[in-house]
Amino acid sequence: MxxxxxxxxxxxxxxxxxxxxxxxxxxxxxxxxxxxxxxxxxxxxxxxxxxxxxxxxxxxxxxxxxxxxxxxxxxxxxxxxxxxxxTPGVDRELTQPRHFRRSRGRLLALTVADGTSYRARLLAVHGEELHLRQEPGRDDRGRPVKLPPGTIERPVIPIADVRTARVEVEFDPPADLAQLLADAETTIADHPTAQKES
The missing domain is CATH 3.30.300.70 (RimP-like superfamily, N-terminal)
Structure with missing residues (x-):
């Protein structure tokens, strides 16, 4: 060989x-x-x-x-x-837990097993779960899009349920991104059984 x-x-x-x-x-x-x-x-x-x-x-x-x-x-x-x-391109499919851990703080486009799609920021990876903050984006006039009533703003999704996931190119990440990530870690430590998306 x-x-x-x-x-x-x-x-x-x-x-x-x-x-x-x-x-x-x-x-x-x-x-x-x-x-x-x-x-x-x-x-x-x-x-x-x-x-x-x-x-x-x-x-x-x-x-x-x-x-x-x-x-x-x-x-x-x-x-x-x-x-x-x-280096991995921005269009790399996220398939392994380590890919998600490397993508903390990034905006992701995900689809899960039941077909639900998310546009969400990955705040933390805790064990085998993704802690997200949904960010639906802006409309054609540049106004923030609101989440539908009853939508969980911060879903927790098992990595095993993710069918497709990619990092979205983002030119203006939140100025308080470091604080968002730190707050997410604190919340997980204080409340390890956060509400999960069903």
């Missing part, structure tokens, strides 16, 4: 290099076409950190990783390979 097929040494090497740069390995994608094989490493910040990955950090990690690959044929083999280090 070739180094490209096995990936064990590649993953070990990438994990060691990325860890030194404060990054984690999210995924390894290998593409074989008519030319040189392409190895794409998707990296992210650890799940306990908020914000976006600094592109200078990604570039530094990519250089270090390229040097490690060049120095040891056991990582990717002796055949030339195009190595790319990148």
């Amino acid at each position: 070739s180094a490209l097929e096995d990936q064990t040494i590649l993953r070990e090497t990438a994990t060691r290099v990325l860890d030194a740069h404060g990054l984690v390995l999210e995924d390894v994608e290998i593409r074989r076409g008519g030319g040189m094989p392409q190895v794409r490493l998707v990296v992210d910040l650890p799940e306990d950190q908020l914000g976006s990955v600094d592109l200078d950090t990604v570039a530094d990690a990519s250089r270090t990783l390229s040097e490690a690959v060049d120095a040891d044929d056991a990582v990717l083999g002796s055949t030339p390979v195009l190595l790319e280090v990148t």
Whole structure:
């Protein structure tokens, strides 16, 4: 089995290099076409950190990783390979608990098992549950849209019930976002059995 097929040494090497740069390995994608094989490493910040990955950090990690690959044929083999280090795109589907933990504070578009759709800010991930604040957006005149009467403003949804979830691009997040997240954590600690969306 070739180094490209096995990936064990590649993953070990990438994990060691990325860890030194404060990054984690999210995924390894290998593409074989008519030319040189392409190895794409998707990296992210650890799940306990908020914000976006600094592109200078990604570039530094990519250089270090390229040097490690060049120095040891056991990582990717002796055949030339195009190595790319990148971050998850904004259109990434959120499928794992760690994806949701990394998305705290972000505005999400979610659909759950019963077909209900939400446009909501992820305030916290507690165990296997998402604590959300619904934000329905604005109408065509720029006025805030109100939630229908009887709607739970802050639903709690089990991750297992989520069928699709993506981060929405947002150009003006709330100025008090850090306080919103801190308040959510305090509320969860004080009231661990918050009302759940049925």
